[in-house]
Amino acid sequence: MATTDDGTRLSFAEEVRSAVTPRAALLVTGVLGLMVAFITSYTGAFHHPKPDRVPLDVVAPAQLRGGLVAKLDRLPGAPLDPRPAGSEREARRRIADRETDAALLVDPRGRTDRLLVAGGGGASLAQAVELVVTAAEKEQQRTVRTEDVVPAGAGDSRSLSSFYLVVGWCVGGYLCAAILAISAGARPANRQRAMIRLAALAVYAIAAGLAGAIVVGPVLGALPGSLFGLWGLGALTVFAVGATTLAFQGLLGIIGIGLAILVIVVFGNPSAGGAYPYPLLPPFWRAIGPALPPGAGTWAARSIAYFRGQALTGPLLVLSAWAVGGALVTLVLASLGRGLGERPAAAERPGA
Secondary structure (H helix, E strand, O other), rough: OEEEOOOOOOOHHHHHHHHOOOHHHHHHHHHHHHHHHHHHHHHHHOOOOOOHHHHHHHEHHHHHHHHHHHHHHHOOOOOOEEEEOOOOOHHHHHHHOOOOEEEEEOOOOEEEEEEEEEHHHOOOHHHHHEEEEEHHHHHHHEEEEEEEOOOOOOOOOOOHHHHHHHHHHHHHHHHHHHHHHHHHHOOOOOHHHHHHHHHHHHHHHHHHHHHHHHHHHHHOOOOOOOOHHHHHHHHHHHHHHHHHHHHHHHHHHOOHHHHHHHHHHHHOOOOOOOOOOOHHOHHHHHHHHHOHHHHHHHHHHHHHHHHHOOOHHHHHHHHHHHHHHHHHHHHHHHHHOOOOOOHHHHHHHHEE
16 A cells, blocks of 8 residues: 555555546547557458459440440449440550559450450559459350559569558658657647648658658669659648648647547558559448548559559649648637647647
């Protein structure tokens, strides 16, 4: 049995209550919930990947095309979303522009068809489509030969480098904002301090974007494509995640770091289309992925590396929305004063 400074004896239960404050218990409970959410999200997204309505162009003579599209559309489990295409050239263009994921070219004079895939958009998706089409062709006593028309780079055999690059940028973004909170208080004392934090974050984002682009490009040779394009994407991604974390901290104090991890890591990473592109993910993760920074960043990085920058508008708008929204919320909360969920003593110290 412990005693206090004045000699008062404390029971074990009283000592526990004194050592573990309600706030500490609440934070630990939150961490436990975050861990469970992490396990649930990653396992739920990755435990049973299967193709679901993968866009597939079908190039075949007019008299065969309609029936073949209908047969592929009726495959059990609806793994494919077949659409007729007028020519091989059109199909190749649509794959290069990221309007479709694969194309089946039927040879009416033989029994071997060709399947065009884009390994740069995700090796697991290309392999899944190949398995489905091969099985469907076998039922018709036909064979298929696969041709990768947008192959991943020699240093990016599974087309995962884009995903890991974006994950690194996201980690850098929320860690930078978290360090500012730990070192100088979760909330800026006023609007001017908030602007200083955002300016510091912007400088950091530019440096982080360049560092990541150099590592995956000139240093490791993992990704082809424009160094400047990846640099710009990296700067935007880091700032978007960092500004969002600053906004969460402005609203909830130090607990906002946990909310940022929940959004970016727990929900964002498994739904990003990295290890398994969107058509292989369950509906929930496939729906939220494009709207979160990791998903938007991964799609954009692959577009820059392998698809000549096609289909970038949507992802860049998503990242810009997180960046602008996070910055505005941070400034507004700093102008209005305290947010939610933290005691006044935890606000930024004078002079920080």
